[in-house]
Amino acid sequence: MASAIRTESVGAGTEKQRGENLPRLLMVDDELAVLRFLRAALNTGEFRLYEAQNGHAALAAAAAVRPDIILQDLGLPDMDGVEVIKRIREWSQVPIIVLSVRDSDDDKVGALDAGADDYLIKPFSVAELQARIRVSLRRSLQQAPEPVYRCNELEVDLALRRVLLSGKEVQVTPTEYELLRLLVTHAGRVLTHSQILKQIWGVAYVEQQNVLRVNIRNLRQKIEPDPSRPFYITTEVGVGYRLRSE
Template sequence: MPNEKPNANLPRILVVDDEVAIQRFLRTALDTGEFSLHQAENGHAALAAAVALKPDAILLDLGLPDMDGVEVIRRIREWSQVPIIVLSVREREDDKVQALDTGADDYLTKPFGIAELLARIRVVLRRSVQQAPEPVYTIDDLEVDLTRRRVVVRGDEVQLTPTEYDLLRLLVTHAGKVLTHGQILRQIWGVAYMEQPHVLRVNISNLRHKIEADASRPRYILTEPGVGYRLRADF
C-alpha cells in the first residue's frame, strides 16, 4: 500500500498487516480522500514507521509474522500516545482485554464493516487532537457539564452520587473509547478493587437507570461484552 494520499494536510494512517487481501480491502475502505495511507507488513517495520512517519493513527493486526501485535502496542506506548485501533480475527475476550489494557484505543474483530471502521477512525482522530475534554458533552437528550458537575437528561437535572458522577466523567472524557473493566476499576476505586467487577456492574446499572430512557436498552453507555464499556460518541 503506497502513500496514495500524499497531501501533507491529511491525517496519516499507518496500516500494519501482512495479508494482501486485507491490505487491498483497507485501501478501498480508506480511499475517501480523508487520509494519507501508509503500510508496514510486520512489527519491526511498524515500529520504524511509527518513528519516521509519526502517524495520526495506526490500524494494527495482532497476528504479525515477526512479533505479536500486543508487543508492538507495548513498545509504541513507551514513547507515544498515537491512537491505535486493533483489527484482528482474534475474538477471545482475553485477547481484546490484553490489547486494550496494553494501550490500544479500540478493537475491531474481522470481518468488520467499512462504515464502522471509518467511524472509529474519526473518533480516535478527533479525540487525539483535543488538548482537554470539551467542558460540555452533549448527545441527544444527555448533557454533562464537566465544569459545573451538572448532568441533565431530557431537560431535567439528574442527581448522581459522587461515585456515579466520577464514573460518568471518566466515560465522557474518553467518549468513543472502550474502557476495560480493569481500567475503570483502577481509575475509580483503586487497585484494591481490581478483582471486584460486581462493584462496577452495580454502579453502571444505577447510572443507566438515571440517564437512560430504557436502562435495559442503553443508548449512551454501551457494553462491550466481556471487555468493558464505551460511552457513545457521534462524531
C-alpha cells in the same frame, strides 16, 4: 525481513500540498488482501495512507512517519501485535485501533491493557471502521489542544504544523518539526537528552546523543538569528535543551 512503507500517491500542485496536511494513517497487517481492502476503504481523500507488513516495519514506520492513527493487526509474522503496541506506547500516545480475527475477551483485554484505544473484530464493515477512526481522531484532538508558540520573531502553530520566522514560513523536516513541537509543548523547561531521544526516536535511541545534536544543530541553522549563539534553543550543558518561554 521488513517490508517497505507504502504511501498513497497525491496529485501535483495545490492538491499535493493539501494531501501533505491530511491525517497520516498507518495500516499494519501481513495479509495483502486485507491491506488492499483497507486501501480501497480508506483511500477517500481524507487520509494519507502508509502500510507495514510486520512488527519491525510497523515500529520503523511509526517512528519515521509519525502517524496520526494506527490500524494494528495482532497476528504478525515476526512479533505479536500486542508487543508492537507496547513498544509504541513507550514513546507515543498515537491512537491505535486493533483489527483482528481474535475475538476472545482475553485478547481484547490484553490489547487494550497494552495501550490500544479500540478493538474491531474481522470481518467488519467499512462504515464502522470509518466511524471508529473518526472517534479516535476526535478524542485525540480533544485531549491534546494545539497551542501557538510565539517568542520574538519565532512562531510555531502546532494546529497548522507551521513554523514562521519574521512572518516567513520556515521549511523544516518532519523530524525537526517533531523535535520543535516537543520543545514547544515544554517551553521554559529543561528536557534531558534521554527524554527527547525517547520521545522522538524511541527507546532504542536513548544513548544516541549524536543524533539529537545533529538535529538540534540543523534546527538552529533554520530558526536562530545567530546559530553560534542560540537564543531560542539553549543548551543545558550535560543535561539537555530548553526552549525559551514566550
